Amino acid sequence: MKQLSILFFGLVISLSVLAHKNIAGNNLTVSINGNKNLQVSIDGKDFNLANSNILGTKTTIVLNNLEPGQHTLQIIRTDLNTMRSGRISAPFNLRNNYEMLINVNNNGSLELMENLKPGISDNQVAINNADFNLLLKNVKAQRSASERRNTISTAFNNTSKYFTTTQVIQLLQLINAENFRLQLSKLSYRSVTDRSNFYQVYELLNSQAGKDELVAYVNNYNEGGNPNSTMNNVNFNNLYQTIQQQWPVSVQMNSLTTAFTNTSNYFTAYQASQLIQIVSAESNRLQLAKISYRSITDQNNFNQIYNLLSTQASKNELSAYINNNSNGSNPNGVMTDVNFTNLYQNIQQQWPVGTQMNSLTNAFNNTSNYFTTYQASQLIQIVSAEANRLQLAKLSYRSITDQSNFNQIYNLLSNQASKNELAAYLNDNYNTGTVANVAMTDATFTSLYQSIQAKYLPFEKMTSLTSTFNITSNYFTSAQAKQLVALVSSESNRLQLAKLSYRTIVDRGNFNQLYELLNSQTSRNELDTYVKAYKD
Incomplete structure (x- = not known):
């Protein structure tokens, strides 16, 4: 129970608590x-006192099924003798699964009190000591960390099992990695019978960030499933x-990418449009628009996002992405960082290579898995043989959410024959219709860079760089182009070369790196205008 006493006139009460969906009304x-x-x-609507319960000088009003969230109670009390009135205004938030008494x-002082409603796990009986000791012994007997995690995860996911906080702590202490402790802590909360003691679990986490994330999870936890609720205004503004x-x-x-790929985040179309407008490059906006769709709670308003794109080609690409990736109402979301790290570490620790290849093949063949190009490249680099990398690169394409950056995968292959085979595979199976533009190899790039750097006069460097970017067989990563452009110091020269380089960039989603070379906002705006208008 929480209690707050506040003096009467002119004071405003603000009880800040998180709101989310309720089980049986508030x-x-x-x-x-x-x-x-x-x-x-209540919220500007007068309450008919004929529906209240009056006993002596005490008036009691009961409202059932009030929506969760912020509300305002306003009371005007008029003294019968002096006819003077006093006003009380009390903003308050109703929390899910709580009843409130004001x-x-x-x-004229106020008391605000909350009582927790009985939850699904309340009144459940925790696993007995004998069964728990058997479970604990079984977990300890597992030979690898991943097997211990899987055993504990299975126990917490078993909806017929319930645990005390102390039992949960004993299980979690068998896991050393902070990220997995956090993951299992969240998973355990459903099954805890004494949730008032769950704060003890927070102490198992070393980082404040981990503790904060667990607190947020518990505050937003909803029995029986958590429907996707839009981020509140305070959190969104922050x-x-x-x-x-x-x-x-x-x-x-x-x-921004982290915000949209975080599977616990949900936004209105208007909120998403505000976030996307923080960046101005068309390619960046398109990339964010794609990954935002999963998180949109009012997808019928998603046309607002299309209006942020300036070219019809981008709008068409976004529309095709949504049509091709939608599953019901939500497209396939990128694997979360926590799940990806878990997958990556599990495969990395396997041996021999044949076992790793089987796991990687299964990961890419699993139609519920989706990866960014960067995530896929990390997985593929677990193996070193060219043939294995080529096989995985082919398999991975289906699961890539940012296929415009897929050229990064080509860079994992060391010979041109493999790159050509991958390009042919994509053309034949996915009708990409393009020949892969492969970035210059590190050795060739280093030689080119050093030859231009060795030139003494600025105009000689400009001539060489201009020629380099104009050669139609040359392609660079954004990082490579940035290094080349940085060889000159004049703002106007850098702007000219940045524009010229755009044709050659294989990872245009990262082209924003070149904006960093320009000191003035005017130059950045001019480059951005050029990029938006550019047509291959």
């Missing part, structure tokens, strides 16, 4: 003490302002 009880005339309203005392203040653009893009 109840609000308002008890008003004192012999005064009353006017009561008590107005004779002197997220927006944090990303908006970041620089350079690549940092903003990383943060």
Whole structure:
């Protein structure tokens, strides 16, 4: 129970708690003490006092099934002798699975009290000591960390099993990795019979970030399933302002990508459009628009996102992505960082290579798995043989959510024959219709870079760089192009070369790196305008 006493006139109560969906409605009880005339309203709507319960000088109002979230209670009390009125305004939030009592005392002070409703796991009996000791012994007997995690995960997922907080702690202490402890801590919460003691589990996490994430999970936990609820305004404004203040653009893009791929985040179309507008490059907006779709709670308004794209080609690509990747109402979302790290570490620790190849093949063949190009490249690099990498590269294409960056996968292959075979495979099986533009190898690039760097006069460097970017057989990663452009110092020269380089870039989703070479916002805007208007 929480209790808050506040003096009467002019004071505003703000009880900040998280709101989410309820199981059987939220109840609000308002008890008003004192012999005064009353006017009561909830969210601006007057309450008919004929429906209240009046006992002596105490008036009690009960509202059932009030929506979760923020509300405002307003009470006007008029003294019968002096006819002077006093106003009480009390903003409050109703939490899921809680009942609230607001008590107005004779002197005008307020008490706000919450009581937790019985939950699904309340009144359940925890596993007995004998069975728990057998489970604990079984977990300890597992030979690898992944087997121990799987055994504990299976126990927590078993809906017929319940545990005390102490039992949960004993199981979690058998896992050393922080990220897996956090994952299993979340999983355990459903089964805990004494949730008032669950705070003890937080102490198993070393980082404050991990503790905060677990607290947020518990606060937002919903019995029987958690429907996708839109991020509240406070959290959204904090997220927006944090990303908006970041620089350079690549940092903003990383943060935006993380926000949209976090499977616990959901946004309105309007919120998503605000986030996407933080960046200006068309390719970046298109990339974010694609990955945002999973998180949109009002997808009938998704046309707002299309309006952020300036070219019809981008709009068509976004439409095709949604049509091709939608499953019911949500497209396939990228595997979360936690799940990916778990998958990567499990496969990396396997031996021999044949076992790793089987696991990687299964990962790419699993139609519920989707990866960014970067994630896929990390998995493929677990093996070193060219033939194995080529086989996995072919398999991976189906699962790639940002296929415009797939050229990164070509760079994992060391010979041109393999790259050509991969390009032919994609053309034959996915009708990509393009020949892969492969970035210059490291050895060739280093030789080119050093030859231009060795030139003494600035105009000689400009001539060589201009020629390099104009050669139609040359292709570069954004990082390579950035190194070349940085060889000159003049802002106008850098802007000219940045424009010229765009044709050659194989990973245009990362082209924002070149904006960092320009000091003035005017130059960045000019480059951005050029990129948006560019047509291959």
